[in-house]
Amino acid sequence: MKIGELAQESGLAPSRIRFYEREGLIGSIDRGLNGYRQYSRETSQVLEIIVMAQQAGFSLDEIRNLLPPHAKADWSKDKLVAALKNKVIEVAALQRRLSETQAGLEAVIARIEGTPTGGDCFENAEAVLADLRDQSKAG
Amino acid sequence: MKIGELAQESGLAPSRIRFYEREGLIGSIDRGLNGYRQYSRETSQVLEIIVMAQQAGFSLDEIRNLLPPHAKADWSKDKLVAALKNKVIEVAALQRRLSETQAGLEAVIARIEGTPTGGDCFENAEAVLADLRDQSKAG
DNA sequence: CTTGACCTTAAAGTTCACTTTAAGGTTAGG
DNA sequence: CCTAACCTTAAAGTGAACTTTAAGGTCAAG
Numbered sequence: 001m002k003i004g005e006l007a008q009e010s011g012l013a014p015s016r017i018r019f020y021e022r023e024g025l026i027g028s029i030d031r032g033l034n035g036y037r038q039y040s041r042e043t044s045q046v047l048e049i050i051v052m053a054q055q056a057g058f059s060l061d062e063i064r065n066l067l068p069p070h071a072k073a074d075w076s077k078d079k080l081v082a083a084l085k086n087k088v089i090e091v092a093a094l095q096r097r098l099s100e101t102q103a104g105l106e107a108v109i110a111r112i113e114g115t116p117t118g119g120d121c122f123e124n125a126e127a128v129l130a131d132l133r134d135q136s137k138a139g
Numbered sequence: 140m141k142i143g144e145l146a147q148e149s150g151l152a153p154s155r156i157r158f159y160e161r162e163g164l165i166g167s168i169d170r171g172l173n174g175y176r177q178y179s180r181e182t183s184q185v186l187e188i189i190v191m192a193q194q195a196g197f198s199l200d201e202i203r204n205l206l207p208p209h210a211k212a213d214w215s216k217d218k219l220v221a222a223l224k225n226k227v228i229e230v231a232a233l234q235r236r237l238s239e240t241q242a243g244l245e246a247v248i249a250r251i252e253g254t255p256t257g258g259d260c261f262e263n264a265e266a267v268l269a270d271l272r273d274q275s276k277a278g
Numbered sequence: 279c280t281t282g283a284c285c286t287t288a289a290a291g292t293t294c295a296c297t298t299t300a301a302g303g304t305t306a307g308g
Numbered sequence: 309c310c311t312a313a314c315c316t317t318a319a320a321g322t323g324a325a326c327t328t329t330a331a332g333g334t335c336a337a338g
Contacts (some may be wrong), residue, residue, distance in 0.1 A: 004284065014285090015327055023325090034334055036285055055233060057194065060325070084248050091241045098234050102227060104191045109223050112188075112216060153315090162295090165326065173304055175315055199295070212279055 001039040010047040017047070025050055026065050051088070056094040057101065066090050140178040151181040155187070164203050178195055188219075195226045 007014045020026050032036040121136045146153045158164050166171040192202045205222050
């Protein structure tokens with residue numbers, strides 16, 4: 001699979017895939033005799049994980065440190081299981097970060113909406129809205 | 140409240156607060172006779188909303204369009220809450236996807252650990268990769 | 279055997295979201 | 309009065325994450 005096809009499949013620009021290679025997020029890959037990169041289908045999995053991790057708020061630096069042994073397909077059973085378990089850990093990390101984001105969003109929504117029974121929250125929301133309104137008028 | 144105090148309270152650098160003002164995320168505020176900015180206590184909550192929205196993946200451009208009053212007095216609460224809830228749904232979808240990935244990975248690990256260690260490691264790897272592919276497409 | 283769509287590299291450019299700098303004005307404490 | 313710690317501005321600088329450009333090599337079709 002050449003870089004254009006991988007780009008098509010993954011939805012990422014070829015320049016971006018080459019950039020990730022330069023940055024060490026994906027390991028070095030096979031080259032054909034012409035020097036063209038030859039990718040395995042596994043690579044689009046890796047790209048997918050990178051994109052998801054980014055959406056969860058990880059920097060490329062964090063993602064690089066999160067995906068350590070991008071050893072190539074010299075798959076022994078142990079290596080394979082180790083790599084997969086690594087992925088499990090990494091996915092769990094993404095989930096934790098997303099949960100935090102989720103909780104933060106819910107908290108903000110609750111404060112803005114105000115709760116029917118909580119006078120404190122309502123008062124808070126009113127204050128927030130009043131402040132927003134004041135600042136908007138002034139600007 | 141001067142900008143340094145607001146910075147202290149909100150955890151944002153003064154330069155960042157001025158930057159948000161320049162960018163139109165917070166309206167221009169009162170100035171003392173000396174020209175110093177005078178903030179109300181609620182401003183730190185506006186900043187909190189901005190930071191939370193950023194963590195949820197909103198760009199400053201999106202946040203700016205979310206906050207100011209383009210129309211009348213009914214401008215922001217519904218719009219803002221709707222956008223935030225939309226983001227919650229997006230994040231939840233991402234989490235579901237990750238849960239599926241997680242379950243798939245664990246199933247694959249269990250399967251590999253339950254197979255005998257024969258000479259067909261490569262065959263195993265191929266089967267595993269096929270599983271991963273199916274998993275990602277099902278998600 | 280040329281055309282055009284691919285691929286290669288290194289290097290420079292872009293956008294976003296800030297921060298730092300430069301040059302100054304203000305205010306509280308000794 | 310002096311100093312230090314605040315505040316002001318405009319403009320330049322930074323780092324992350326890419327993209328674009330320049331200059332060229334490869335390859336299938338006509």
